[in-house]
Amino acid sequence: MTAKAQGVSGKLSPAEFRKAMGCFATGVTIITVDLEGEVHGMTANAFASVSLEPMLVLVCVDHNTKTHAHLHAKKRFGINVLGEDQRAISEYYARAERTHENAEAEAGARFERTKHGTPMLHGALAYLECHLDSAQVAGDHTIFIAEVEDVVVREGEPLLFFRGKYRKVEEEVGK
Numbered sequence: 001m002t003a004k005a006q007g008v009s010g011k012l013s014p015a016e017f018r019k020a021m022g023c024f025a026t027g028v029t030i031i032t033v034d035l036e037g038e039v040h041g042m043t044a045n046a047f048a049s050v051s052l053e054p055m056l057v058l059v060c061v062d063h064n065t066k067t068h069a070h071l072h073a074k075k076r077f078g079i080n081v082l083g084e085d086q087r088a089i090s091e092y093y094a095r096a097e098r099t100h101e102n103a104e105a106e107a108g109a110r111f112e113r114t115k116h117g118t119p120m121l122h123g124a125l126a127y128l129e130c131h132l133d134s135a136q137v138a139g140d141h142t143i144f145i146a147e148v149e150d151v152v153v154r155e156g157e158p159l160l161f162f163r164g165k166y167r168k169v170e171e172e173v174g175k
Helices: 014-021 066-074 087-094 100-107
Strands: 029-035 038-044 047-052 055-062 076-081 111-113 119-121 126-138 141-153 160-162 165-167
Touching: 029 055, 029 066, 029 087, 029 119, 038 055, 038 066, 038 087, 038 100, 055 066, 055 126, 066 076, 066 126, 076 119, 087 100, 119 126
Parallel strands: none
Antiparallel strands: 029 038, 029 076, 047 055, 055 141, 076 126, 111 119, 126 141, 160 165
């Protein structure tokens, strides 16, 4: 343990917790939802697989985001796993002040629609079409658990996030 580490009885600050969680490298996703024909979305890295049978994933969304309300209302959404060349798209959808109609001009984000009308980010490494199964409030976020109904997978390297910075895969494991 470092000198700054807190024991079980020590008071942990949100900044220290965030720093510790930043030590866990994650992929980066864009959650997309259709709302009256418009693409709405947000960047999320609190995403994980839950189950193979049935095929379930989870994503954690802050209560204060517009996407939070959209997921409850629509119950259908996409999870787009970003490639290493999609950092600008991640940054765009991470901003609180954004208009979705400017996503292509400002960040290069282009979308196709699935047969259900869900926005699918062009060029994403993977796309998962999801239908909301359940939602559980957890602190200032909601854990949305969704059944995966379809996937699209492409070749490429992932965009990673580690210690507050975007990263790229440097070398293959085992070499």
